[in-house]
Amino acid sequence: MAFLEMENVSVGFGPEGFRTEVLRDASLKVEKNEFISVIGFSGSGKSTLISLLAGLLTPDSGEIRLHGKKITKPGPHLGIVFQNYSLLPWLTVYGNVELAVKQAFPEHSRAERREHVERYIEMVKLTPAREKKPRELSGGMRQRVSLARTLSMQPEVLLMDEPLSALDALTRADLQDELIRIWEEDKRTVVLITNDVDEAVLLADRIVPLTMGPGATLGEEFAVSLPRPRDRTTLNTNSDFKHLRNEIIHTMTAMNKEAKKLRINQGLSMPDIQPIDYTAA
Amino acid sequence: MKFKILKALDVAGLQVFDPVVRLICGENPPAQLKKILLFIGIPIVAIIASIFAWNYIAPRHTTKAGEVPTPGVVKDAASGIWTFHVRENQKAHDFLLTGEQREQALADVEARMAEIEPLAAAAKERVDTLEAQSKDAIDTEAGPLQEEYKALRTATRDAAKEREAALIAEAEALPTGNAAAREAFLKKVAEHEKLTETEKDELRAFKEHIDAAYAAKFPELEAARAEYNGLEEERQYLSKRLEYLTDGNQSIKITAEEQKLDELQAGFLMAEGGKDTLKAAEKVLSQQASIERIATSEYSRPWTFPDQILRSVWCVFVGFLIGSAIAIPLGVLCGLSRIFMAAITPFIALFKPVSPIVWLPIVFIIVGGFIADPTTAPVHPAFLSSAITVALCSLWPTLVNTALGVASVEKDHINVARVLRLGVFSRLFKIVLPSALPLIFAGLRISLGVGWMVLIAAELLSSSEGIGKFVWDMFNNGSSQTFAQMFVVVFVVGAIGLLLDRIMIVLQRSVSFDGAPTAL
Numbered sequence: 001m002a003f004l005e006m007e008n009v010s011v012g013f014g015p016e017g018f019r020t021e022v023l024r025d026a027s028l029k030v031e032k033n034e035f036i037s038v039i040g041f042s043g044s045g046k047s048t049l050i051s052l053l054a055g056l057l058t059p060d061s062g063e064i065r066l067h068g069k070k071i072t073k074p075g076p077h078l079g080i081v082f083q084n085y086s087l088l089p090w091l092t093v094y095g096n097v098e099l100a101v102k103q104a105f106p107e108h109s110r111a112e113r114r115e116h117v118e119r120y121i122e123m124v125k126l127t128p129a130r131e132k133k134p135r136e137l138s139g140g141m142r143q144r145v146s147l148a149r150t151l152s153m154q155p156e157v158l159l160m161d162e163p164l165s166a167l168d169a170l171t172r173a174d175l176q177d178e179l180i181r182i183w184e185e186d187k188r189t190v191v192l193i194t195n196d197v198d199e200a201v202l203l204a205d206r207i208v209p210l211t212m213g214p215g216a217t218l219g220e221e222f223a224v225s226l227p228r229p230r231d232r233t234t235l236n237t238n239s240d241f242k243h244l245r246n247e248i249i250h251t252m253t254a255m256n257k258e259a260k261k262l263r264i265n266q267g268l269s270m271p272d273i274q275p276i277d278y279t280a281a
Numbered sequence: 282m283k284f285k286i287l288k289a290l291d292v293a294g295l296q297v298f299d300p301v302v303r304l305i306c307g308e309n310p311p312a313q314l315k316k317i318l319l320f321i322g323i324p325i326v327a328i329i330a331s332i333f334a335w336n337y338i339a340p341r342h343t344t345k346a347g348e349v350p351t352p353g354v355v356k357d358a359a360s361g362i363w364t365f366h367v368r369e370n371q372k373a374h375d376f377l378l379t380g381e382q383r384e385q386a387l388a389d390v391e392a393r394m395a396e397i398e399p400l401a402a403a404a405k406e407r408v409d410t411l412e413a414q415s416k417d418a419i420d421t422e423a424g425p426l427q428e429e430y431k432a433l434r435t436a437t438r439d440a441a442k443e444r445e446a447a448l449i450a451e452a453e454a455l456p457t458g459n460a461a462a463r464e465a466f467l468k469k470v471a472e473h474e475k476l477t478e479t480e481k482d483e484l485r486a487f488k489e490h491i492d493a494a495y496a497a498k499f500p501e502l503e504a505a506r507a508e509y510n511g512l513e514e515e516r517q518y519l520s521k522r523l524e525y526l527t528d529g530n531q532s533i534k535i536t537a538e539e540q541k542l543d544e545l546q547a548g549f550l551m552a553e554g555g556k557d558t559l560k561a562a563e564k565v566l567s568q569q570a571s572i573e574r575i576a577t578s579e580y581s582r583p584w585t586f587p588d589q590i591l592r593s594v595w596c597v598f599v600g601f602l603i604g605s606a607i608a609i610p611l612g613v614l615c616g617l618s619r620i621f622m623a624a625i626t627p628f629i630a631l632f633k634p635v636s637p638i639v640w641l642p643i644v645f646i647i648v649g650g651f652i653a654d655p656t657t658a659p660v661h662p663a664f665l666s667s668a669i670t671v672a673l674c675s676l677w678p679t680l681v682n683t684a685l686g687v688a689s690v691e692k693d694h695i696n697v698a699r700v701l702r703l704g705v706f707s708r709l710f711k712i713v714l715p716s717a718l719p720l721i722f723a724g725l726r727i728s729l730g731v732g733w734m735v736l737i738a739a740e741l742l743s744s745s746e747g748i749g750k751f752v753w754d755m756f757n758n759g760s761s762q763t764f765a766q767m768f769v770v771v772f773v774v775g776a777i778g779l780l781l782d783r784i785m786i787v788l789q790r791s792v793s794f795d796g797a798p799t800a801l
Binding site: 054056073074075076078079080082084086088089090091099100103104133135153 | 691693694696697699700701702703707711712715716718794
């Protein structure tokens with residue numbers, strides 16, 4: 001039995017008759033302290049997948065289990081980092097993290113809580129910006145706060161929904177390194193949703209592609225056997241890395257083409273008529 | 282430092298002065314000057330232009346309460362209101378003065394009185410001579426005209442009579458049955474009537490001319506009159522003060538009454554015979570009661586305009602508090618529960634447009650039902666009804682905005698609350714309310730503005746002391762001075778409304794976390 005299991009999960013939205021099925025029979029197994037990356041095109045149901053894993057959404061059919069127990073509602077043990085940070089704008093960096101710590105560890109004393117919050121702010125290197133409000137921070141810094149908030153709850157599973165996709169390339173690279181460092185320091189089970197193949201290869205132990213929606217499911221997975229700790233500067237010349245990356249990109253584009261073809265086939269049927277050439281007459 | 286000031290200006294909604302601060306700090310002077318010209322210079326020019334326009338238009342319309350006051354008259358009215366306030370305070374103060382202070386004040390007043398009496402007399406003399414002069418001037422101007430008018434009137438009257446006699450003579454000679462001749466005669470009569478009418482018009486025009494001559498203004502005389510009036514008013518005020526410093530003074534009154542009491546007590550001590558002793562005892566007691574009354578009495582100070590302003594601000598504040606205390610919890614419930622919202626929506630839609638003029642009488646009667654005797658009630662029913670009317674009219678924007686704010690909490694924030702497993706109250710106080718706060722405050726700001734507008738009407742209608750009552754009293758007074766004072770009210774009400782709005786802007790800014798500028 002795997003640590004986190006998803007079994008034949010289907011979910012859809014919309015009223016009866018106009019229902020769009022987002023996920024169909026998706027299954028996933030994640031081992032303890034494993035770093036999984038799910039990649040997919042936009043609109044393929046990645047956010048729905050993570051919402052299911054976080055318990056924010058209940059599947060129409062199938063089951064999701066955390067060490068054998070069915071997930072029915074969200075909670076601090078299923079830490080989620082949202083794509084758009086979701087920080088509370090009226091609280092400071094400290095306040096945002098503190099709120100989470102207060103809920104996750106109600107038994108902490110005031111001093112313990114303070115120490116705990118400060119440790120996680122330090123972990124994402126935001127101690128100087130402790131008393132700032134989210135709107136005074138850059139996008140990268142905001143996502144660090146969001147990460148600190150989630151990590152501070154010490155979740156059993158860390159779920160990340162495209163955490164870096166709203167950032168510019170340089171900040172993104174910086175935060176990727178940061179993620180690697182933090183994960184090495186504080187190993188835990190991670191599911192990272194991304195649309196960036198390089199990012200997935202750099203960070204994950206295993207990469208699972210999400211097929212094109214609607215009715216998406218999880219495709220055949222790629223194991224990343226690159227040695228850790230990984231370093232982006234040397235990785236670029238690594239032939240294994242290049243090979244894996246090309247393979248994934250190839251699979252993904254093929255999937256995209258296939259989906260497009262399917263879509264065209266589903267389109268309007270052309271009337272069976274031929275233009276008549278009158279010039280010959 | 283510079284940025285602190287700029288930030289403070291921004292928070293207070295006074296960005297108008299932003300370029301001034303920048304200019305003083307020497308930041309790009311040409312650009313700042315341009316901005317100052319646009320945002321400060323042009324408004325000032327517009328204000329000055331409107332004052333000139335007002336000054337020009339106002340005297341050209343005469344009402345039954347005199348001419349429409351010019352800016353100068355309004356300014357005088359404002360200072361008159363203030364003088365009245367200061368003088369009433371002084372009188373109230375005098376009433377309670379005792380001992381040396383009283384004597385000192387008395388000496389001051391007497392000195393001023395001695396100073397002012399000859400001045401007033403001189404002013405009176407000047408007014409009299411100027412009045413005589415102006416009368417002469419009018420007589421020399423209008424006298425001949427008057428004569429001319431009389432002559433003209435007699436002449437036209439005679440001419441009309443003559444024409445009429447001629448017509449009568451002609452009519453007697455008119456053969457009966459001759460249609461053509463009768464027709465011609467009819468025409469002549471019509472002509473005669475028309476002529477008479479024209480002559481009347483001429484006479485009327487002439488008369489108006491004479492009236493204008495009589496109504497001629499003499500600025501010198503008016504200035505002298507104003508000066509005399511001012512001095513005379515001060516003289517009256519001083520004599521009132523004298524009264525409150527002597528016989529009307531509380532301590533003096535008590536001393537006099539105590540003397541009487543001593544006498545009565547002596548009489549009681551010596552009284553003989555059952556009836557007389559009883560009577561003497563009763564007198565002593567009633568005298569004691571009367572001293573008690575004087576000791577607790579206060580100067581019966583009339584409401585001055587500044588008092589009424591404070592009263593109005595207090596009333597709007599009470600009404601606003603009542604309204605918010607109803608609107609915010611209801612709004613939160615509406616925002617949280619669709620069922621509640623559906624239940625409340627018809628009431629909002631139906632009651633929101635109801636005018637304060639309708640609410641007030643209803644509230645007045647209901648409040649009157651609870652408060653039987655207004656003199657012993659802790660709050661005056663008129664005050665309470667005004668406040669409740671303000672609440673009823675002003676709670677809607679807060680209610681709607683609160684509901685909107687609570688209902689439109691970002692879904693991500695709700696997700697955060699779910700992940701953190703916040704309880705109902707934590708969710709409300711840590712996520713929902715903070716997130717709705719800027720909208721709630723925006724609603725409160727609109728509510729306060731509405732409340733302030735409604736209040737004046739409510740006070741006017743309920744005759745609760747306040748600005749509205751002041752306006753009503755001034756309207757009923759109907760003199761040109763009170764007319765000018767109503768203009769003062771316009772500016773005061775506007776200024777206070779502006780101030781309240783600014784205060785709300787500062788509050789709204791201080792709770793808004795998104796840093797978005799608030800609409801001005």
